[in-house]
Amino acid sequence: MSPRLSVVIPAFNNADYIAETVTSILEQGFADLELIIADHGSSDDTWGVLHRWSDDDRVTLLRTPAGGGAHANWKRVSDAATGEYLRLVPGDDVLFPGTLEQHVAALDAAPGAVLASSPRSLVDASTKTLISRRGADWGGRVVPGSEAVRATVRAGTNVFGEPFCVTFRRDAFVAAGGWDDSFPYLIDQASYCRVLATGDVVGVPSLAGGFRLSTTQWSVALAAEQSRQARGWHAAAARAWPTVVRPRDRRLGDLRARFAAQTRRLAYVVLKRRMTAAAAGSSS
Structure with a gap:
């Protein structure tokens, strides 16, 4: 079986x-x-x-x-x-205790949901928490897929979290075409939304786990490319789901994607200093 x-x-x-x-x-x-x-x-x-x-x-x-x-x-x-x-x-990345059981139970209880989603923490190389909670908290609700897709476009960022934050119904994932790498930096977000075109998302309020930050994420060029790809995906989403992603949703999402790239860069600079200082302290 x-x-x-x-x-x-x-x-x-x-x-x-x-x-x-x-x-x-x-x-x-x-x-x-x-x-x-x-x-x-x-x-x-x-x-x-x-x-x-x-x-x-x-x-x-x-x-x-x-x-x-x-x-x-x-x-x-x-x-x-x-x-x-x-x-x-x-x-x-690391999972926190209980998250597998929680996601399975949430999907079992919501037959119309095609994926479950949880917020997460951001951690450093030693798994020390840097930011204790990040990502959309759906409050344990079942949210229509169209509403969730519109929300992530309008936010200009991935509100669902990294892949370990999400559990799919595998048959819905396969039927939707699997992982969508049309915009490589948004492979997770784009794939979630393609699956959500067929059903809803159920929120699981407990933290999924820890997303590990590394020094490879500090690049200005990387932040700019992520913003460019986000805007490209917004355009593609508007074409695919014109009644869900309206022109004003796309414009707002594009603006926020540009802003998110700048704030992400600043946040990474601050976090890098904290990580460097913590590493120096532990080695002294």
């Missing part, structure tokens, strides 16, 4: 963090799951670390050939999933 839940990890150069990520999933206490991990040609010891779980019946280890970007590995692990529900967890 297929498990209720497939948790999938697209790993790439995560040797420093992947053990914590895997442990945070397997120690949830949710028994009816499979964990599928694919290493995407890592140049560090990610594959070696993963072999700690090679004898665990819950765990399947795969290798994805190099190339194809993040989409190739996200697709690889997701295509291998067999569960009723699907949750993707990047190889450096």
Whole structure:
């Protein structure tokens, strides 16, 4: 029989963090799951670390050939999933206790919902909390998919959170076409919305886990490209769902996307200083 839940990890150069990520999933206490991990040609010891779980019946280890970007590995692990529900967890993030059971229970109780979503914390390299709560809190409500799509466009940012914050009904995810990498920096947000065209989102107020910030996220050029792709996706969403994303929604979202890029850059500068100071303090 297929498990209720497939948790999938697209790993790439995560040797420093992947053990914590895997442990945070397997120690949830949710028994009816499979964990599928694919290493995407890592140049560090990610594959070696993963072999700690090679004898665990819950765990399947795969290798994805190099190339194809993040989409190739996200697709690889997701295509291998067999569960009723699907949750993707990047190889450096961590889940908080109880979140798997909470998302499954929320989807079980809301048959019209195609995904569950939770807020999260932002953490540093040592999993110390930097920002305690971030992301939309749907208050445990079932929100119509059209309302949720409009909300994320108008916000100019991903209100659902990173992939580990979301659990899909796998059949709805597959029917919607899987991961949409038309705008690579918005692969998660764009995919959520494509699935939400077929159903609703149910909010789970408890924190999903910790999103790990790293120094690769400080680039001005990266922030500008994220803003550009967000505006491109707003245009695509308006074409796909003209009665949901209206011209005024798109204009507001474009404005906020530009503003979000600037505030994100400033926030990263502040957080980088805090992380650097904390690292210096721990090494002294």
